[in-house]
Amino acid sequence: MRAGGKVLGLISRDRLITDSKTVLITIASLIVFIATWFAISIYSNLAYIPPPDKVAVAFFDSFTHKDISLGTNMWDNIFASLGRFGIGFVMAFLLALPLGLAMGYFKLAQLFINPIVEIFRPIPPIAWVPIFLLIFGLFWGPVVVIFLGVLFPLLSNIIFGVKSVDKPLIDAAKTLGANRLQLFTKVILPYTIPFIMAGITIGLGIGWMCIVAAEMIGAVGGGVGFYINFMKDIGRFDFMYAGMVVIAILGLVTVGASRYVENKLNSRMGVK
């Protein structure tokens, strides 16, 4: 008993030490970052490098007060971005799912569609912004950019998922009497779900980058990207940085949430 207690005590103490070490190093890293930022801001004495405390004040201010020249606060811009993001994302999902499943399942579909996909895939979604704004206008232009950004990673993940279905699982389902449709709904589709979820996580990250870039070039009804660019134009650099912080937080939250769902789902699906 004594020996056991001792060992247990040691383990927990070890873990405590590593945990507090991690926290300490993280704090040290953040302190170094903020101190460097302060130093650069003070020594450069440039308007477009405000010190972190000013940015922090602007950050909170942007949520609580409507900007006089814009007539909106940060929440309004976040919701504008999220709305656009959501529409583009859902559109991409609705196309990628049937297309990816078909391309993974039917060789002919893959052979026919793949060349077209391969032509468009290497073009960064942002390169489409100018022409999309012309064609689709200031609201739908950025939406279509997000759509493209999300589409390709999602598509390739779904195709990969369908193609990697365990052959013995298909055999087992066949010997249990499954027809072609049941093979699809009861084996291939559930098998692909974790791959779809991984594609969603990657797509969220890419879509988020697309939206900011697209909104900077033009957006109707605001948006965080638009907000950042606008604040730069009127010389309110502390608010510009506040917008950038918002983008970082939103990106972390959406990708983090998606990853959380992905892990939850994987353990439910028996994928470890």
Added chain:
Amino acid sequence: MTLKITDLVKKFPKEEGELIAIENFNLEIKDREFVCVLGPSGCGKTTLLRIVAGLETKTSGSLHLDGREIMGPGSDRGMVFQEFALFPWRTVRRNIEFGLEIGKMPSAEKKRISDEYITLVGLKGFEDSHPYELSGGMKQRVGIARALANNPAVLLMDEPFGALDAQTRNMMQKELLRIWEQTMKTVMFITHSVDEACYLADRIVVMTSRPGTVKEIFTIDWPRPRDRASVEFAALRKKILAELEREVYDSSSGSVRP
């Protein structure tokens, strides 16, 4: 249910010509008989079973189950796989219910049957576990229950205990015999283990090297459970091993079979 295999031939296309995997294979498995098919690796024994299951097409010959010709996979033949092939996202119960679900069985009936087979294979208390939470032996219990729950006429087993350690393997063989005696199914069991075949089978079909065909059939009428340490057991094992060894030697030395 009688399974009749007549003049079965399986050829695979190759870059030049074709590979004859199975040649003129004939076998009749009687109702409630336990037949082990034994052969050197690459003799086409798994291909043979997959053709019976309908997972692979035959080149020529015929397959009949109680007089009806076998065309493609069907729920009258249940299969147990070496790699278990359980659906990882389904619990033990939902794996066992897969075939019943395919057959659109009402859920009360489904539950009754899955309960029955969960008890039969000794998985009570694990109904809601996922496959990754189970040991190899338990996984294969699910595999057996899943195949049996569909009430097939024949149980096809493709080296079902090949992925298990020696001790689990022995225990599972014993368990399989218990289950077989309770359900009285016709079993076609593929193995490369002479010991396993001697322990389980009513008849052992020894196959030749590629192209695979029936080399010899041993009938064992000893009662079960069999004693692996007995003199007869050792003698039979020795005889079959010698047979197999000759087969492997002949094929690897490249000599032509008469």
